Amino acid sequence: MRHRxxxxxxxxxxxxxxxxxxATGDVAEFTLENGMQAVVIEDHRSPAVVHMVWxxxxxxxxxxxxxxxxxxxxxxxxxxxxxxxxxxxxxxVEANGGTDNAFTSWDYTGYIQRxxxxxxxLMMEMEADRMRDLALDPEMVDTERSVILxxxxxxxxxxxxxxxxxxxxxxxxxxHPYRIPVIGWRHEMEDLTREEALAFYSRYYxxxxxxxxxxxxxxxxxxxxxxEQHYGPLEPTPGLEPRARPSExxxxxxxxxxYEDPTVASPYVSRSYLAPERDPGDQETxxxxxxxxxxxxxxQTSLLSRVLQTEEQVxxxxxxxxxxxxxxxxxxxxxxxxxxGRSLEEAEADLDRMIARFLEEGIDPxxxxxxxxxxxxxxxxxxxxxxxxxxxxxxxxxxxxxxxDVAAWPEVIAATTIDxxxxxxxxxxxxxxxxxxxxxxxxxxxx
Amino acid sequence: MIRAILxxxxxxxxxxxxxxxxxxxxxxxxxxDAWLVEDHSIPFVAxxxxxxxxxxxxxxxxxxxxxxxxxxxEEGAGGMTDQEFAAAEESLAARFSWNAYGDSVVISxxxxxxxxEASADLxxxxxxxxxxxxxxxxxxxxxxxxxxxxxxxxxxxxAPDTFAALAYGDHPYASxxxxxxxxxAGLTPDDLHEAHRRLFTRDRLYVGAAGDITPEExxxxxxxxxxxLPETGxxxxxxxxxxxxxxxxxxxxxxxxxxxxxxxxxxxxxDPDFFPAFVLNQILGGGNxxxxxxxxxxxQRGLTYGIGTYLALSDHRPMLLGQFSxxxxxxxQAIEVVQAEWADIAENGVxxxxxxxxxxxxxxxxxLRFDGNANIAxxxxxxxxxxxxxxxxxxxxxxxxxxxLEDVRRVAxxxxxxxxxxxxxxxxxxxxxxxD
Numbered sequence: 001m002r003h004r005x006x007x008x009x010x011x012x013x014x015x016x017x018x019x020x021x022x023a024t025g026d027v028a029e030f031t032l033e034n035g036m037q038a039v040v041i042e043d044h045r046s047p048a049v050v051h052m053v054w055x056x057x058x059x060x061x062x063x064x065x066x067x068x069x070x071x072x073x074x075x076x077x078x079x080x081x082x083x084x085x086x087x088x089x090x091x092x093v094e095a096n097g098g099t100d101n102a103f104t105s106w107d108y109t110g111y112i113q114r115x116x117x118x119x120x121x122l123m124m125e126m127e128a129d130r131m132r133d134l135a136l137d138p139e140m141v142d143t144e145r146s147v148i149l150x151x152x153x154x155x156x157x158x159x160x161x162x163x164x165x166x167x168x169x170x171x172x173x174x175x176h177p178y179r180i181p182v183i184g185w186r187h188e189m190e191d192l193t194r195e196e197a198l199a200f201y202s203r204y205y206x207x208x209x210x211x212x213x214x215x216x217x218x219x220x221x222x223x224x225x226x227x228e229q230h231y232g233p234l235e236p237t238p239g240l241e242p243r244a245r246p247s248e249x250x251x252x253x254x255x256x257x258x259y260e261d262p263t264v265a266s267p268y269v270s271r272s273y274l275a276p277e278r279d280p281g282d283q284e285t286x287x288x289x290x291x292x293x294x295x296x297x298x299x300q301t302s303l304l305s306r307v308l309q310t311e312e313q314v315x316x317x318x319x320x321x322x323x324x325x326x327x328x329x330x331x332x333x334x335x336x337x338x339x340x341g342r343s344l345e346e347a348e349a350d351l352d353r354m355i356a357r358f359l360e361e362g363i364d365p366x367x368x369x370x371x372x373x374x375x376x377x378x379x380x381x382x383x384x385x386x387x388x389x390x391x392x393x394x395x396x397x398x399x400x401x402x403x404x405d406v407a408a409w410p411e412v413i414a415a416t417t418i419d420x421x422x423x424x425x426x427x428x429x430x431x432x433x434x435x436x437x438x439x440x441x442x443x444x445x446x447x
Numbered sequence: 448m449i450r451a452i453l454x455x456x457x458x459x460x461x462x463x464x465x466x467x468x469x470x471x472x473x474x475x476x477x478x479x480d481a482w483l484v485e486d487h488s489i490p491f492v493a494x495x496x497x498x499x500x501x502x503x504x505x506x507x508x509x510x511x512x513x514x515x516x517x518x519x520x521e522e523g524a525g526g527m528t529d530q531e532f533a534a535a536e537e538s539l540a541a542r543f544s545w546n547a548y549g550d551s552v553v554i555s556x557x558x559x560x561x562x563x564e565a566s567a568d569l570x571x572x573x574x575x576x577x578x579x580x581x582x583x584x585x586x587x588x589x590x591x592x593x594x595x596x597x598x599x600x601x602x603x604x605x606a607p608d609t610f611a612a613l614a615y616g617d618h619p620y621a622s623x624x625x626x627x628x629x630x631x632a633g634l635t636p637d638d639l640h641e642a643h644r645r646l647f648t649r650d651r652l653y654v655g656a657a658g659d660i661t662p663e664e665x666x667x668x669x670x671x672x673x674x675x676l677p678e679t680g681x682x683x684x685x686x687x688x689x690x691x692x693x694x695x696x697x698x699x700x701x702x703x704x705x706x707x708x709x710x711x712x713x714x715x716x717x718d719p720d721f722f723p724a725f726v727l728n729q730i731l732g733g734g735n736x737x738x739x740x741x742x743x744x745x746x747q748r749g750l751t752y753g754i755g756t757y758l759a760l761s762d763h764r765p766m767l768l769g770q771f772s773x774x775x776x777x778x779x780q781a782i783e784v785v786q787a788e789w790a791d792i793a794e795n796g797v798x799x800x801x802x803x804x805x806x807x808x809x810x811x812x813x814x815l816r817f818d819g820n821a822n823i824a825x826x827x828x829x830x831x832x833x834x835x836x837x838x839x840x841x842x843x844x845x846x847x848x849x850x851x852l853e854d855v856r857r858v859a860x861x862x863x864x865x866x867x868x869x870x871x872x873x874x875x876x877x878x879x880x881x882x883d
Contacts, residue, residue, distance in 0.1 A: 045488055048815045078736075087746065090736050095804060097811010099735075114815055146749030153704040154752050154772045158602065263701065265596035300533035310530055313586055316593050339589055370537045377540030377559060383489050384819045 027393075028220035029403045032227060034236045035208030039393045039403060040223045041215035043386045049117040049216035050387050052110055053127050054394040056211070057204035059184075060106040060177040060245055060328070066196050068148065068184015071104040073197045075144050077111065078102075081133040086140055089126055096122065106178050107327045108398035114387065117217040124230035131205050132234055134198070141194040149190065152183045160261035164438040171255045171434045172272050175246050176328055208236035211397050215390035248274065248329055257436040266316065267439040268337040269347045273428050275332040277324045278409075280401050286324040287412045288424035289332060293322040294371045295363055295421065296354070297334060301370070303358055304336070308350055314342055315350065327400050332428050344437045355429055363418045375413050468817050470827065470837055473662045475669040481654035482827040482837065483665055486820065490560040492658035493820035495828040496574075496672075499651045501551040502624035503763065504681045505642065510619075511626020512634055512642040515584075515591055517547040519639060520554075522583040525572025529583050532569070541566035543573065549620060550762045551832065552646060557821060560659045563668075571672050574647065579636040588631055595625050602700050602873040606708035606770070609698055610691075610871045618687035620764060645681035652676065655827030658820040687764035691869045694882030695782070698873045705778040705874025709785065710768035711867040714858075716760045716833050722846045723854040724758060724862055729805040730797050730855070731788070731863075732756030732769055737804055739788050739797075744771065750781040760833075767862065779879040782870055793863035796856030810844040 028040040059070045080086040093100040098115030113123045156162045166181050173179035183189070212231065214223050251274065278286040297304040297320025308315035317337040324330040334355075338347035382388060396406045471483045502513040521536070521543060522529040536543060539562040544555045554574065558566040598604035608623055615621035626634075652673060656665055689712050714724045732740040732755050740754045756769035773781045817823050830839060872879060 045486065046814070046818055048818065087736055091804070094735055094737060094808040095811075097808060097813075097815070099812060099815070116811065116814070143747070143749040147745055147752060150704070150749065150772070150774060150777075151752040153774050158702045158704045158706075158772070263600040265600040266593045299537060301530060301537060306530060309586065313582075313589075316590055337593070340592075370534065374537055374540055380489060380491055380559060381542070381557060384491075384493075384821065386818070 026220075027403060027407070030220075030224055032207065032232050034232065034234055036210050036212060036227070036231050036234070037397065038212040038214070038223070038227055039397070040218065040220040041213070041386065041389050041393070042218065042220070043215060043383075043389075044217050047117050047217050048114060048386075049120050049214060049218055050112065050114050050390045051120055051123040051127070052112045052213040052390055052394055053131070054108050054110040054211040054213065054398050055205060056108065056209050056243065056398050057200075058105050058107045058109055058398075059180060059182040061204070061243060062177070062180070062200070063196075065188060066192060066200075067180045068182075068189040069192055069196055069200050070109055071182055071184065072145070072148055072189070072192050073201055074102045074104045074109050075148060076136055076141065076197055077130055077134065079140050079144065080135050080137070081130050082135050083129050083133065084126065086137065089130065092126065093123070098123070104182055106182060108394065110394055112387075120214065120218065120223070121226050121230070124226055128230040128234060131207070131210065131231075134201055134205075136194055136198065138194055141197070145189070145192060148183070149186070152186060152189065156181070156183060157186070160259065160264050161438065163261070164257070164259040164436065167257050167259055168270065168272060168434060168436045171257050171436075172274065172331060173329075174248060174251060176248050177245055178326070178328065203237055203240075206237035206240065207231055207234045209240055211394065213390045213394050215386045243327060245328060251432045254432050255434045257434060259436070259438050260441045261438075262440055264438055264440050266337050267344055267437065268335060269344045269351065270333055270335045270436045270438075271348075271351055271433055272331050272333045272436070273431050273433045275322060275324065275330045275428050277326045277328065277330040278396075278399065278401060278405070280405050283405060283409060283412045284416070284420065285424055285427075286322075286330075287409070287416045288420040289322045289324060289428065290413065291368075291371055291375075291416055292421050292425050292428075293320045293332070294374070295367060296320040296358060298371065299374075301367060304334070304351075304354055307354065307357075308336065314339055315347070325395050325399050327398070344439060348435060359422075359425060359429065362422060365418065368418055368421075372414065372416075376410065379410055468823070468840055470840070471662055472837055473656075473665050473669070475666040475674075477670040477674045479649070479652070479654070479669040479673050480831075481656055481665060481669055482831060483655075483660070483662060484657040484820075484823050484827065485661065486657065487659045489820070490659050491820070492558055492560070492563065492656060492660040493824040494554075494556040494558075495655040495821070495824035496554040496556070497653045497828045497832055498552045498646050498648075499550065499653065499762075499832055500646055500681065500683065501548050503549050503619040503684050504645050505619060505624075505626075506645075508630070509634065509638050509642070510622055510630040511591065511624070512638045513552065513646060514547045514624045514626065515588060515631070515634065516577075516579070516639040516642040516646075517545050517552050518587050518591065519579055519583060520545050520573045520577045522587055523578040523580050525569075525576045527572070532573070535569055539566045539569065541569060543570060547624060549624060553828075555821065555825070563660075567668055567671060574672065575675055577639075577643065579639045581636060584636050584639070588634070591625055592628060592631060595623070595628065595631075598623065598625070602702055602706040605698055605700065606706045606871050606873045609696065609873070610708050610710070610869070613696065613871070614689060614691045614869075615764065616688040616690050618763065619684060620687045620761070644677070647676060648678060648680040649673065649676045650679050653828045653831045655824040655829075655831070657823035657827065684763060687761075689764065691867075693864075693866045693868050695870045695872060695879060697876060697879060697881045698871065699875065700873045702775075702874050704772050704774050705872050705876045706770070706772050707778060707782060707870050707872045708768070708770045709868060709870040710756075710759075710766050711864050711869065713758050713760075713765040713767035714862055715765045720854075720858045720861070723850045723858040726802070726805050726809065726847060726850045727792075727797070727855050727859055727862065728756055728758050728767065729809060730801045731792060733805070735808070737801075737808075739792065739801075740769070740785060743784050743788055744781050748780075748784065750777045750784070754781075754785075775875045776877045778872060778874065778876045782872070782879070786865060786868065789863055789868055790865040792859050793865055794860075796852065796859050799852055802850070802852055802855060806847055806850065809847050813844055
């Protein structure tokens with residue numbers, strides 16, 4: 001009686017592998033004469049459109065001593081142009097029933113509006129206007145600096161977990177600017193100036209450094225005509241070379257980060273390794289690492305969850321993450337939150353034990369097939385989220401990948417073998433790493 | 448150039464865009480109701496299943512039982528262990544999520560068309576035949592204890608939790624749905640079975656569905672999933688009291704930035720003044736940069752990264768609530784600005800420009816909500832839960848359009864009570880002390 005339902009389910013599931021006919025949406029691509037690249041994703045299910053402009057510049061491209069300037073500029077982009085007053089951009093979007101926002105990461109800065117599809121031209125007109133004609137009142141810059149300091153206070157300085165991650169990252173990257181937080185180090189944020197923001201802006205905010213992404217109820221030819229009308233006349237920045245950041249030297253030592261804060265409720269241990277990122281035409285290792293993360297610490301049947309949480313009950317929560325969608329080196333991280341009473345040293349030993357066991361025992365073929373099928377199915381579910389598809393292309397294209405690389409990714413995943421994953425695991429776990437403890441002061445005494 | 452286009456756009460929007468949503472009312476052969484938006488363009492269906500009553504149905508002394516019960520539904524059911532259940536869910540690429548709230552437990556399911564039958568068997572097992580076995584019970588209880596410990600150390604939780612404890616007397620709303628270490632220590636698997644019996648009943652069930660399924664298929668699915676539910680369970684709890692008055696409560700906490708949570712009683716979803724109140728909240732603190740509070744506290748003064756207010760339409764005590772964070776040396780000034788705006792709008796209402804901007808935004812943004820099967824299924828379940836008519840979507844924008852300046856002035860005078868507005872501030876705020 002016990003396994004009745006389960007057997008039935010697995011029998012049915014076996015038939016599923018053969019029929020993964022994915023109805024991928026139409027994706028079109030073109031480039032304007034001034035160098036602006038464009039991607040159009042059609043989805044006619046609702047009369048809405050997502051309009052995004054992504055710049056190939058982020059926190060990892062900031063001049064030394066100006067950490068946070070990419071993100072500060074993102075805020076200032078709402079503060080007016082030669083045509084629009086401060087705040088008017090968002091007012092017009094809202095008056096047209098839309099929502100707008102912006103985001104900054106290490107490799108990109110992006111601007112997004114979601115509106116009724118018949119307002120696309122207006123969004124382009126305004127986004128094109130602020131790509132080249134920002135006009136900043138000095139007093140407003142001072143007020144907005146106060147806002148980003150409050151943002152840092154809210155998101156980072158009030159959060160032991162965020163402060164810990166900031167320190168971990170600075171230890172993981174010895175030389176690459178990925179070691180610097182996107183929001184900026186507070187002491188440098190306090191001194192960011194209007195002139196620094198404008199210098200960064202005039203160099204990097206240009207059509208030949210921008211990617212237009214439009215997703216929704218649109219026709220690619222119409223998008224192209226609108227883009228030529230609004231973005232076509234913009235002048236490119238001459239002499240913009242592909243980005244070349246300081247790179248990592250050989251990492252010759254393990255590092256440890258111990259962050260203590262009395263308000264940490266559940267202490268945990270994490271272990272991070274550098275890992276190769278997805279590269280154009282070369283995504284095989286990244287695909288193997290993606291599957292490795294799922295197998296080790298993705299869902300409830302992953303090795304860490306199954307053994308540490310369910311069988312041995314020594315962990316409250318465990319996980320593995322691969323961060324491979326970057327222009328430069330990514331990372332692979334394992335995490336273990338031990339049950340109360342179990343020390344972080346023991347929790348770290350548990351992680352070591354799981355890595356050793358994995359390298360020794362290898363991968364259960366049934367689990368491997370499940371994980372790959374989940375990847376296939378996730379492509380079906382992803383089609384339901386047009387904004388998510390648009391973000392996927394924006395992230396990939398600002399990370400040095402092409403539209404073809406994005407299209408090929410599911411096939412690369414499908415072609416990955418157990419041996420590929422084991423080889424990737426041996427490579428990653430053979431490196432020096434950063435082990436971190438987030439804990440309370442005198443945790444040992446407290447126990 | 449931009450201004451010319453903008454003017455044209457305003458003119459166009461005078462006719463509110465219509466949401467293109469065709470809702471079918473489905474009743475299964477066994478008599479179970481659901482609303483459906485049928486769309487066969489992507490081969491999966493999203494279900495949003497709600498049991499009204501939620502964690503407020505916890506029995507006295509059993510706080511946390513409904514929350515823990517919800518968390519354990521997928522941890523072994525229908526003769527499967529937790530690991531077997533998880534492996535089956537992965538094999539089918541079904542996606543289930545289980546969430547507990549004060550007024551309802553929400554189960555969201557996404558199922559591929561090609562594995563729907565087996566996925567539904569799995570879902571049914573979790574809802575109808577959860578095991579609550581001792582080992583999984585202990586493990587998940589440990590996870591909930593760590594969640595409680597985390598909340599007790601996080602100012603973003605301490606602030607609303609303190610507010611609730613001060614405001615709602617001995618009503619379930621006054622305590623945390625996760626329970627306390629003491630209440631959890633007293634729970635047994637039998638208590639979870641009891642919580643399950645109280646909440647999982649036909650008369651508390653609301654279902655929304657969207658995606659690749661026909662009404663006939665949905666009808667059969669409803670009977671399969673829910674046909675064996677008992678008709679009724681627990682009695683509803685009563686209205687929550689309001690035991691606070693205007694002022695400030697400071698909770699000392701070591702952090703560079705204080706969290707302020709504030710509010711007073713609000714307005715019910717079925718109140719004749721609901722739409723004016725809804726528009727009023729949009730103008731006051733509706734979350735965009737144009738709102739009064741965002742403009743005065745963030746944009747003009749740089750005192751916060753963000754501030755917002757919302758109409759909390761809780762079943763047993765509707766509220767008008769808000770939250771922001773400010774550095775310890777700025778939070779007192781920020782609170783003064785909030786109090787001043789509250790009093791100003793209560794006395795003077797809002798401007799014609801503010802009203803028109805809010806109406807344009809609300810009516811234009813509404814059709815954009817119906818984005819994706821999971822979102823649509825959730826909206827459909829929520830509408831039924833709120834006893835809205837099925838044609839609500841077609842009349843909603845007209846109701847927003849009909850709100851006049853005088854309506855907003857009248858409702859602002861009724862709803863906004865500067866003397867009742869209470870702030871809980873967690874941190875080390877400078878120049879601010881508890882008023883009570």
